[in-house]
Amino acid sequence: MALIKLQNICINAISAAVPKQTFYTKDYTYISEQERLMFIKNVGIEQRRVAPFHITASDLCYHSTLKLLEELNWEKESIDALIFVTQSPDYFIPASSIILQHRLGLSKNTIAFDINLGCSGYVYGLYVLGSLLQSGQIKRGILLAGDKSTISVCFKDKSTYPLFGDAGSATALSYDESASPIYFHLQSDGSGEDAIKIPHGGSRYHIQPDTFDEVEIEPGITRSKRHLQLLGADIFNFALREVSPNVDKLLAFSGIDKESIDYFVLHQANFFMNESVRKKMKIPAEKVPYSIQKFGNTSSASIPLTIVTNLRELLISPKKLLLSGFGVGFSWASCVFTTSPSLKISELIEID
Amino acid sequence: MDIQEFIQRLENEFEDLPKGTLKPDTNYRDIPNWSSMHALIIIAFADAQFNVELTASDLRNANTIQDLYDVIKSKMQS
Numbered sequence: 001m002a003l004i005k006l007q008n009i010c011i012n013a014i015s016a017a018v019p020k021q022t023f024y025t026k027d028y029t030y031i032s033e034q035e036r037l038m039f040i041k042n043v044g045i046e047q048r049r050v051a052p053f054h055i056t057a058s059d060l061c062y063h064s065t066l067k068l069l070e071e072l073n074w075e076k077e078s079i080d081a082l083i084f085v086t087q088s089p090d091y092f093i094p095a096s097s098i099i100l101q102h103r104l105g106l107s108k109n110t111i112a113f114d115i116n117l118g119c120s121g122y123v124y125g126l127y128v129l130g131s132l133l134q135s136g137q138i139k140r141g142i143l144l145a146g147d148k149s150t151i152s153v154c155f156k157d158k159s160t161y162p163l164f165g166d167a168g169s170a171t172a173l174s175y176d177e178s179a180s181p182i183y184f185h186l187q188s189d190g191s192g193e194d195a196i197k198i199p200h201g202g203s204r205y206h207i208q209p210d211t212f213d214e215v216e217i218e219p220g221i222t223r224s225k226r227h228l229q230l231l232g233a234d235i236f237n238f239a240l241r242e243v244s245p246n247v248d249k250l251l252a253f254s255g256i257d258k259e260s261i262d263y264f265v266l267h268q269a270n271f272f273m274n275e276s277v278r279k280k281m282k283i284p285a286e287k288v289p290y291s292i293q294k295f296g297n298t299s300s301a302s303i304p305l306t307i308v309t310n311l312r313e314l315l316i317s318p319k320k321l322l323l324s325g326f327g328v329g330f331s332w333a334s335c336v337f338t339t340s341p342s343l344k345i346s347e348l349i350e351i352d
Numbered sequence: 353m354d355i356q357e358f359i360q361r362l363e364n365e366f367e368d369l370p371k372g373t374l375k376p377d378t379n380y381r382d383i384p385n386w387s388s389m390h391a392l393i394i395i396a397f398a399d400a401q402f403n404v405e406l407t408a409s410d411l412r413n414a415n416t417i418q419d420l421y422d423v424i425k426s427k428m429q430s
Contacts, residue, residue, distance in 0.1 A: 034385050042389045159388060233408035236392050240399050272389070276396045 002186040003253040009130040010176035011339065015068045015346035016169040016301060016308040017060040017146075018049040031158050031220065039162060044271025048165030048296030050150045055351055057088050058096040060168025060301075061144035065104055067346045068170045074140065076104065081111040081141035083129050085121035085300045087328070088148045089114060097144070111138070118196070119267045119327025120186075121145055121300030123335050126171070126323075127184045133175045143171040147299035152198055154223035156214065160230050163270070165296030169304035182337040183254035185246055192330035195234040200225035235327065236273055243326050243334075244280045250322075250334045261287065261336065262319040263311060267326055268292040268302035300325070305348075312345040358421045365397050366390070376418040398424050 024047045025040050040046055051060070061084060069076065082104075084097035095114040106112075111132065117124050125143045133141055146168030153160040200211040205225065216222045223229065243266075251258055264283050266274050271292055278288050289310035291302065298305050303323050307315070319339050326332035359374050366383065374383075383390055391411055398406040404427040406420075414420050 035387060038385065038387060038389060042392075231408060232388050233391055233395060233411060236395050237405055237407060240396070241405060272392060272396070276400070279400070 002184070003249065004127065004184045004186070005254075006127070006130040006134055006182045006184065008136065008175055008177050008179055009133055009182055010174050010179035011126075011337070011343060012172040012174055013068050013072050013344040013346070014169065014171045014304050014307055015064040015071070015349065016167060016305045017063045017349035017351055018165070018167045018295065018305070019051040019055050019060070020350045020352050021050050021052055022047050023050045025162050028162050030155060030161070035158070042272045043163065044290065044292045045162060045296045046293050048294075049167065051148050051166040055148075055166075056090050057086050057146040057148045057166065057168050058084070058090050058100055060166065060351060061146045061170055062100060062103060063349050063351055064168050064170035065100070065142055065144065067349055068142065068172050071344045071346055072172055074172070077107050078140050079106050079110055079142055080138035081129060081132055082106060082144070083113060083115060083125055083141065084144040085115045085117055085125040086145070086147055087116055087118050087299065088151065100144070117329070117331055118147065118299045119269065119302075120325035120329065120331040120333045122169075122303040123184070123323055123325045123333035124186060124331070125300070126173070126182070126335060127186060127333070129173050130182060133173055136175050139175045141173050143173060145169050145171070145300035145304060147301065149228070149297070149299050152228040154214065154227040156222035157227065158220040159232060160223070160228050163230075163297050165298045167295060167298035167301035167305050169301045169308070171304060179340065180338045182335055183250060183256070184333065184335045185250035185253065186333040187242070187246060187331070189238075189242075189330040192234065192238055194229075195231045195238065195330065196228070196328040198226065198228050235269075236276075238330050239269065239273055239277055239326055240280060242330070242332055243277045243324060246332055247281060247322065247324060247334050250336055254336050256320065256336055258283070260320055261322045263314070264288050264322045264324065265303050265306050265311070266324050268295070268297055268306060269327060270297065308345055308348050312347070315339050315343055315345055317341065355418065355421050359417060361401060362394075362397060362417070365393050374417050376416065376421070378417050379415050380417055380420060381415075394420065402428055404428055
């Protein structure tokens with residue numbers, strides 16, 4: 001069972017970047033006004049950031065990293081590892097993290113690779129980078145998490161189009177023997193592969209003549225095989241079934257009291273879904289911050305983005321945080337830790 | 353829990369729905385402004401109130417409120 005305790009890992013700083021361009025749900029005239037109001041009320045998204053052609057997820061992470069290094073006053077040569085969690089890399093090959101190593105001016109001694117995960121990816125990324133650092137043989141690493149999800153959705157698919165926003169983030173980790181432990185619980189269930197999927201374009205179904213044919217699945221849902229599909233009921237059942245027990249086992253393993261947690265930062269999937277999960281976990285509303293109203297579902301960036309936009313001033317002193325990401329795969333993971341007294345949270349960056 | 357009590361509890365989940373709108377033979381997809389969001393509300397209702405997982409295929413196979421009641425009831429017993 002993937003219940004893990006990492007020691008000597010300090011989370012030093014978190015930053016996030018979004019594109020300036022803002023799309024408003026009220027302007028999504030493909031659906032009726034009634035539907036727009038219902039969407040805003042239940043799914044919770046009033047507006048979201050959409051990257052124009054010239055901005056990618058790696059650009060948003062690049063700017064997040066520059067800000068992070070500046071705030072920490074870390075020399076570029078001191079970075080030993082750069083991991084980029086993304087499902088919208090700049091290219092199929094090479095991995096975007098390697099391009100970023102060069103663009104950021106990091107040393108050629110940097111370990112750099114991408115991880116293909118979405119909703120759960122931030123917590124997985126913390127675990128992978130934390131594990132690399134834990135031996136103490138390398139000292140500093142940066143975790144990037146971000147997606148340009150808006151390129152994958154079809155305007156004529158009301159189940160996906162108004163849901164996603166673009167964002168990138170950077171998190172600095174270091175080997176530090178005075179750090180308090182981080183506890184993880186990581187899980188996967190590939191039986192849910194179809195629930196969130198882009199069917200064509202990979203090697204199973206390479207781009208072919210029918211890849212771009214737009215087909216009406218049901219009224220209001222028209223898309224092609226190169227677009228993202230979401231099976232809402234399946235995802236919702238998955239979240240209701242798995243998240244609460246995952247968190248309960250993590251808390252039992254860590255010996256940390258649920259009541260003592262200051263903030264539960266959940267992947268920003270869908271307000272109604274997150275609230276259902278929150279109620280199931282019996283957590284008071286004031287402990288669960290949301291960024292979804294203003295930024296939509298921002299994939300693996302949603303947890304660090306929510307920390308940057310909602311908790312920046314609250315994390316000046318140490319707090320107990322529980323982070324939980326769940327979705328595409330299915331893949332889900334939670335972690336719990338006490339934040340460092342020197343944790344630096346940057347102001348949100350906006351890119352033109 | 354009989355079907356009438358079930359209907360009362362279900363109607364509470366839909367804020368904009370006047371009480372007494374739903375009947376056992378109402379097709380639940382005829383709820384005014386029906387959308388996939390309503391399906392999630394019904395799934396959450398089944399989970400929170402009856403600890404029953406209502407799958408996408410359960411919903412596909414059910415047409416009326418009576419059908420929903422029956423499938424939830426049968427899953428509660430199993």
